[in-house]
Amino acid sequence: MKPLADCILYTFVDTAWLKGRAPELIAQQLCDGGSDLIQLRAKNSPPDELRRLAERILPVTTRANVGLIINDHPEIARELGAEGCHLGQEDFFDAGHTQASAVRGEGSGVRVGLSTHAPDQAQRALEAGADYIAIGPVYATGTKPTAKPVTLEYVRWAAERVTVPWFAIGGIHLGTLDAVLAAGARRICVVSAILEAPDVAGACAEFRRRMR
Numbered sequence: 001m002k003p004l005a006d007c008i009l010y011t012f013v014d015t016a017w018l019k020g021r022a023p024e025l026i027a028q029q030l031c032d033g034g035s036d037l038i039q040l041r042a043k044n045s046p047p048d049e050l051r052r053l054a055e056r057i058l059p060v061t062t063r064a065n066v067g068l069i070i071n072d073h074p075e076i077a078r079e080l081g082a083e084g085c086h087l088g089q090e091d092f093f094d095a096g097h098t099q100a101s102a103v104r105g106e107g108s109g110v111r112v113g114l115s116t117h118a119p120d121q122a123q124r125a126l127e128a129g130a131d132y133i134a135i136g137p138v139y140a141t142g143t144k145p146t147a148k149p150v151t152l153e154y155v156r157w158a159a160e161r162v163t164v165p166w167f168a169i170g171g172i173h174l175g176t177l178d179a180v181l182a183a184g185a186r187r188i189c190v191v192s193a194i195l196e197a198p199d200v201a202g203a204c205a206e207f208r209r210r211m212r
Helices: 023-032 047-064 074-080 100-104 119-127 151-161 177-182 200-211
Strands: 009-014 037-041 067-071 084-087 111-116 132-135 166-168 188-190
Touching: 009 023, 009 200, 023 037, 023 047, 023 200, 037 047, 047 067, 047 074, 067 074, 067 111, 074 084, 100 111, 111 119, 119 132, 119 151, 132 151, 151 166, 151 177, 166 188, 177 200, 188 200
Parallel strands: 009 037, 009 188, 037 067, 067 084, 084 111, 111 132, 132 166
Antiparallel strands: none
16 A cells, blocks of 8 residues: 555445445445545444455455555454554553554554544654544544544644644535645545445545545
8 A cells, every 4th residue: 555644535434334335345436436545444343243344345455555444453454464453542542552563563564543532642642653643523423423523723733743644534524625624634534425425436536636
């Protein structure tokens, strides 16, 4: 896959939004539309099921030279040779981790991404050696309905201070994209605005076009 610094559009195969569609089909459409990274997120699935989903998606992303990121399960990312894993604050710090290298595993090239919701969490994630961080949720989002929006102020803070690749996430759609970019974001994560679109590949392509 391309370097994280060159990745601008980060999309998702989220089982909560598949609505009966085959995960590998959605992954192909995301790749066709120009996704740089695809995260597999299956919050209500046991690890064995997540592994099977990843095994179906990985050949698609590998052919397209798109990085596959596994949510919550770094051991599956290592086992299957996925490009990365993504963890929330509760899955990393609250689980007793202090360094991303311990999650990555010795000799592993798995990239570790961490969610952050405030400047102090971002600083802590950087000190832990995260390869990238997520900044959000910028706006209220149905993907995480109980999460309090961090607003564009946090995006502006990240634009001024965060040196590793970072992605704005949460409630970003074509109607809010320009404001997020104006606040300093250069990379974004999009979930429902793409997965709910009638043309998934076309929605990806439109986000990429607008981000240029």
